Amino acid sequence: MQTTLWYDNYQGAVYPLDLHAAPAIGRFNRKPTPSLLEICSKFIVRDSNLTLYAVHCVPKDLRVCLMKEALKENKDRAIEVLISSWHMESLVLRDLTPNIFTSLQPLHDTYYLSDIVRQGLRYTTCLAHTFLECVKKKMPTELRFLDMSGYPTAEVILYYLATHCMLAHNEARQTAMVNMYNTAIKYLPTSRTSMHADNSLPESVLVIKLDAFVTSDQTHAELCKALKVSGFPESKLRLCIEKLDATCLGEPKITILLKQIDKRTLKGIRLKYNSLTCDEFVKMEPELRTFQNLTALDLSCNTIHLYQNDTVCERMSETLASLPQLTRIDLSNNRIKNRLRHILQNMNQSLRYLRLSGCGLTNLDLTYLAHSHHASGLQELDISENTLSGCARSLGQLFSSAGSSLCVFEAEDTKLNDEVWLMLTHYLLNLKKLLYMNIAENNFGAITLKNFLQVFASLPEVTTVRIPYCRECYHLDETTTDDQISMRKMQFIVDLHGAADQVRGQQKDRLKIVANDLSRIDMEHISI
Incomplete structure (x- = not known):
């Protein structure tokens, strides 16, 4: 369950995909020809010993190139050498590594999604641990600001950073008390021995910016204390949160946590x-309104049933309207039936990402969305797990x-x-910018499906479609075997590729067709 939640975090509103970029890692990544500098750095x-020797020989600016290759190749020891002698006050992870949240691949390939999350965890885990170890060992690094935002941070690393933040705060208090004692004894008539504070962290201020993932009470408590002391002017180690993922905590703990976070970041x-x-x-919601720079909000998979509560519907509308930068919203699995207009109509800006999966949407909701100011700016829309069989006109x-x-x-x-989908096929020609469509788990x-593919393949930008196997593939009789069903599926895909290739010709890349079994439909009730 925890693993499922972990990967699900990076497939939604808070982490936007660069839809027009190529896959960032793995076998799908088409790497350009490396430069001579990249080859030498790699x-x-x-070898960390060679890295240590090179750090003192090459110009300081080339350390950035070495760090890029060390991160790309996951060379932890080389990263430690480079951080221990880093020549700049800041290190921004997103400037040294490619954006891992690219392409359409994470939308339909869970294995690829797990790969990019693991790669992101390698970056943040190595940098956070190595940075603090270099600081505690008094390494001659100039680094004072470490920015790991935009990449996932494991909860254990967040806890590790929060505890060290408290350690630095306690050491600062101890140092202040020792200094007060040493000042006081100078004025006493009897001589006394001065005290010395042995701190493990430097006197200069260190700032770590990251994305926080919190699920346990222990991490929540430690993070709240760390964020509290990070706001004190005397704090030497400060945490700064850019994205917050609070799961399985409940409202009281979430409200406490929101009060501690810097509203500007x-x-x-x-x-x-x-x-x-x-x-x-x-x-x-009063705490939510204070985050004026908020761009993404995910309230999915809760029990905020708006269709029966006009008061709460009005409060949510006011909250969304009060956030001027908000362009990405996920309200999935909260009952919104007939209330979409009331929720979104007061927003001044147009949404770019809207996910309303399992919200009980009606024809009224889709009609509003089609005629709202959001429609002209929407780039990603997910209305899965709603009954849309009677919404052909509004979908068109x-x-x-x-x-x-x-x-x-x-x-x-x-x-x-x-019947509904054949009616909608004509309207597909309006989707001039469409890259990806998912209509899986429909009968x-x-x-x-063949008629749909012939129209879909003609769209100018489209690259990928996710569809169900047709119901004819599952037709059973007394002699049908599993191998025969598999052969039907293979032949079905071949036929679809043939229909798509005939439309696209040689001028475009081949359309990627991802076919899935009808796992959510009772196969015994499928009619031929």
Whole structure:
């Protein structure tokens, strides 16, 4: 369960994907030809002794190139050597490594998603631990500001940093008391021995900026104390949070944590799986309004049922309208039925990312979205796990309104049938910017999917589609075997690729088709 939650964190509103970039890591990454400088740096960081020798020989500016290759190749010892003699006061991780949240691959490939999360964890884990160890060992580093934001930080590392923040605060208090004692004894008539404070951290201020992932009470308590003392002027080690992911904590602990965070720096909040109710949201929302630089808010998988509570609906509308930078929202699995207009209409800015999976959306909600000021700016829209079989007209209007901006559209498990989807196929031609579509877990026939692919493949920007296997693949009789079903699936994919290739010709890259089994549909009730 914890592993599932961990990877699910990086597939939503708080961590945006660069949809037009190539995959950043792994076998999908098409690496350009390295420069001579990159080749030499890669060779040097292979061995930490060679790195140590090179640090004192090469110009200081080349240490940046060495750090880039050390991070890329996960050379922990070389990273330690470079940090221990870092020549600048700041080190910003995003300037040294490529953005790992790129391409459409994480949307449909969980293995690739786990790969990029693990790579991000390697970066932050190594840098955080190495930096503090160099500081405690009094290494001659000039580094005073470490920025690891934009990459996942393991909870154990967050706890490690929070405890050291408290340690630095306690040492600062001890030093202040020792200095007061030494000053006082100078005026006493009898001679007394002066005291000496042996601190493990330097006198200059150190700042670590990161994304916090909190699930346990122990980490929550330690982080709250660390953030509290980070605001004190005498603190020597300070934590700065850019993105907060608080899971399985509950409203009281979340509210306490939000009060400790610097209002100017926080840009993303994810409060998934906290069992938040309407009343608890009302208690918490005054704190949410204080984060004026917030760009992403995820309240998914709670029990904020707005369709039965006009008061809370109004409070949420006021909260969203009070956040001028907010462009990414996830309200999935909260009941919104017929209330989407009330929630979003007061926002001045247009949303770029909106996820409303499992919200009980109705035709009224989709009609509002199609005619709202958000439609013209939406780049990613997920309305999966809603019953859309009676919303053909409003969906068509939505495709027409959002066609100039929409890049990702997901409607997985939405009870769409052949008749509705054939009606919508014509409206697909409006989606000029579409890159990816997900209509998996819907019960379609082979003819419907083939007709859809012929139109879909003609779109100018599209690269990937996720679809279900057609229901004919699962037709059973007394002689049907598993091998025969597998052969039907293979032939189905071959036929679809043939139809798509015929439309696209040789001028475009081949359309990527990701087909999935109908796992959420009772196969015994599928009719041919």
